Amino acid sequence: MNSRNTSYSLRLFEEFKASFLKDLRSYFRYPAWIIGEFVSTPLWFFFFALGVTLFAPVASTSNAPGFGSGMASFFFGFVFIILFSTSVWGVGQSVRNEQTSGTLEQFFLAPANRATLILGRWARIFLTDSIIIGYTTLLLYLFGGTAVTVLNPPLFLVSLALYEISLIGFGLFMAGLTMRIKAFNSMGNVIFFGYMILTGALFPITVLPTPVRYFSMVIPFTYLNDAMRHAALGTPTILPLILEYAAAVVSSLFMMVFGFVSFNRIEQDARVKGSIASS
């Protein structure tokens, strides 16, 4: 029994590795896009960060661009957004990309677990995202003169792991949706902007009008963003600390299970209807 479990785990790992390497190879095939991603992502950050700095307290910035606590919070918001877009446009769109390039059937016919195939793509994007975030942090230090520090690294890593688990779940859900809804970009944009405004990614939800805040409170990502920001900057949490982390754990487990179940159900449904390959 044990050896069967081990060989199953090994097979899953091999599938994951193969999918990761496949995605990495495809990624390196388009150097112009790599340059674009690596140049434009930090540019977007600096562009908006400088705009936001106009509203920062004058004393803390000497009437010049500065990156005080408000900016550190904004920087983490930028990190959350990059990671979230991984889930929406990376994992979610992977199915759509295979669909439009006509390779989705081959992909699904391979004797491999669907989820590990999609996880391989997530891993590649997480790797490149981490590199981009890392060197943006370095640029921030070089140009803004501020070192971004994390107040409680172990707690931050736990929060990040919970956030990533929910992102994988959400990504799987989005990947499933692309088999049903073809206008993926419009849907992705709505979800992305909803995330930015409602979940406290860029600013605390306390600045939202009260009725809108109720919406925020039922979105799992609100607690995950809040938990990460608390671990990094020591900001007050929405709920009492223990309750907040309990909410974050429950949210991420829920998202993961929800993602797997919905992806499998939509795929089964698409197989019956023959809509997997229709683009």
Place this chain on the structure above:
Amino acid sequence: MGNAVGGANAASYFATRTGTTNIVIYEILGSAVWMTSWVVIEDVGAGIRDEQIKGTLEQNFLAPVNRFTLLVGLSLTDIVITSALFLVVVGISVAIVIPSSFLTIVPAFLTLLLGLIPLFGIGFLFAGFVVRFKEPYIFIQIVNLLFATLTGTYYPVTFLPYWVQFLSGVLPQTYVIDDMRRIVIANQTLVNLYGSIFILLTLALAYPLIGYAVFRKIEKRAAVTGEFSKY
């Protein structure tokens, strides 16, 4: 966002740095110039790419038409529509927020039109780039983002380090955005702004000449190497 960073005094911090409490108009003018310049650069540059993909670039280049008018013509419809949109959006915003300054839209729009001329020159450079390297969109995105960062779209360029401000000084949008803010928000006239208008006129002469010369050089080389038909 401003409230999250600056709290209840966010607007006064903004005023200290920009000299105005009119956040909406300040940001709308910057955004509108940025979006208009994005359209000009993308359309002139990528117009050739569209012809290339459709397989009609050679026919266009074989027609007895001046390349200059062809490049401008390829993008003119979009630019006229975007400029009209600019006029409507900025006009309505100013009419609502500072109705007393509504008429300043006219000189502000004239400044924008003057600023579009050097942008055509940058578009010509991109057109040459497309003939040579084919894939323009990602580079157009990077350049437009750079322009947004360097030209003071959402903040005064004095916020940038000195060496970056030098780069801002050679970009036409820097002057257009600053002049428009001075005209609409601070009620200055084109005559008051003669210094930057003179710089814009100089750029309006220099950029198209340089851009067109570079484009012609790349085009001549492409005619020898057969680059036109490749995409």
